[in-house]
Amino acid sequence: MSASINLAVIPGDGIGPEVIAEALKVLEKAVAAEGVDLQQTHYKLGAEHWLATGETLPDEVLADLRTRDAILFGAVGAAPGDTRIPSGIIEREMLLKLRFSLDHYVNLRPSRLYGTVGSPLANPGVIDFIVVREGTEGPYVGNGGTLRAGTPHEVATEVSLNTAHGVERVVRDAFRRAGARERKHVTLVHKHNVLVYAGHLWKRTFEAVAQEFPEVTHDYLHVDAATIFMVTDPSRFDVIVTDNLFGDILTDLAAAITGGIGLAASGNINMDRTAPSMFEPVHGSAPDIAGQQKADPTAAILSAALLLDHLGYAAAARKIEAAVIADVENRDGGARSTSAVGDAIAAAL
């Protein structure tokens, strides 16, 4: 733990800059109280930047980002109707490239239902689990191709790549996190009855790593069954570990049942600390409401708390979380501007 944080900030597109401004407001106040110096370097990246320059993530920028302690990331992505930008190019060549290049193998996504926040579920019960989503392999590797594109004989493939190295480290991380929680339970989610090769690697690794953690209980669910429990009995979950694609799907669903993606934080974590980790709200750039101070900055603020946790400032992280909980539990459904929410949480610190 150092007494200074060398922070990279990537506000990105749409509502990204607005929510990041509030996250920084809270972060600055939280670290100042600990006597920690926060240095910020802001990077212009995203769809807007691509339109202006044709750049997604230049090598020099990636090299520069590597010199920082951590990255605070807003959101990227063009408006759905914007045909000037090839679909998904920013997501893949920027966001996913960062996750892969910086070896963010733990994509950590906590889900908690705060007292009065509106879950769409009639009887949500207590929801408090984390999803440890693999972040560097699986169907996200971009390995695939197209034959005879645009003809009636087109064939398109997508290859999911899974390695013992990649699966084992993320599974072990999930068991470690479970061991530090009250209920100490890990659920592996996959679809090994159909995706046999990847599924069996995950299942075998899961069973093997479980032996190292006798105090942690574990079970397995197919991904389809997991979505059912997510809406009928979310309290059953404590720690979920799963692959990149299933994790993408489950964490959006998890965000929805805990009151929406306005609250869902995430960390893209390199647990070996060979490169900076990156913290971002689960939500996207929401171009339809951008620049209108309508976005909820809570997810970005909670992401800043995860960042502090990762850098070893647990006390400051807990303070932010407490301020968020106090704010969220007192929401009455009235509309507040993005900055009003940030102000309230910063004031409550």
Place this chain on the structure above:
Amino acid sequence: MSASINLAVIPGDGIGPEVIAEALKVLEKAVAAEGVDLQQTHYKLGAEHWLATGETLPDEVLADLRTRDAILFGAVGAAPGDTRIPSGIIEREMLLKLRFSLDHYVNLRPSRLYGTVGSPLANPGVIDFIVVREGTEGPYVGNGGTLRAGTPHEVATEVSLNTAHGVERVVRDAFRRAGARERKHVTLVHKHNVLVYAGHLWKRTFEAVAQEFPEVTHDYLHVDAATIFMVTDPSRFDVIVTDNLFGDILTDLAAAITGGIGLAASGNINMDRTAPSMFEPVHGSAPDIAGQQKADPTAAILSAALLLDHLGYAAAARKIEAAVIADVENRDGGARSTSAVGDAIAAAL
């Protein structure tokens, strides 16, 4: 439309035989009223059969099934703890082999919330959509492999195969079905920002086929966003078309929000009628409650209605549906045996 139905029946494992008995009870009564002769051939297949014989789906049995007009299927699969059966072998070598061999490219799964049936959602609204899940390709093809199994250097792959032929026919089927519905809207669900190759084939095909159906509106959702809408605004959906794996996930979630998989019916349909189609409840074999008359046979009964629809007996299908709706809307949460539910629905025909 013939005045006789040559039906194959595969009750399968666990609760399969119990729910199929009720589906047959209702089916027999419904077709008798139309003056249709129902011939049944029962096949012993599934986990129990494998344990007894080592057979999953012998070629002769598959050939015999091809001679039938349609297949009514219960559920297959061993108890999760049963280590005598290699995981997933019955599902793949029997259930999926049937879907693939008989070219069941339209995996049709209607989702409807009946009046008083308990949705886990606080404000479900009107839920009435169908999912047209591709049934013969995608990540389900079993194409993949394992290198250096069991070593720290293991690599496992899963290849999703997608063809213009396969995508176009199921997309066109979805638009056709939408055209026959009131709202006439199709949503493509995929993840084309990450799964570019398959995603772009789906997206391009979707846009092209949409041109043939000017009366049908259409939109696109990433699968993660689709799960959010499924719990926050399911009324937005009319017809969903999606790939095999996303369809598997979304239809279990859809079943959950409409009151559970006890009600979810499905058809594995070969629209070209080059082979018999197969109708089955979405639920599994539920070994934990098997043989106890605890299973809800409604999904199996509704699957029989889909079967009649496919064979051209729309009036009989509507009668079964009406009897089911009447029964479901009057449920008071009290426990009834599997056969009591079947009796009530048959009586209401």
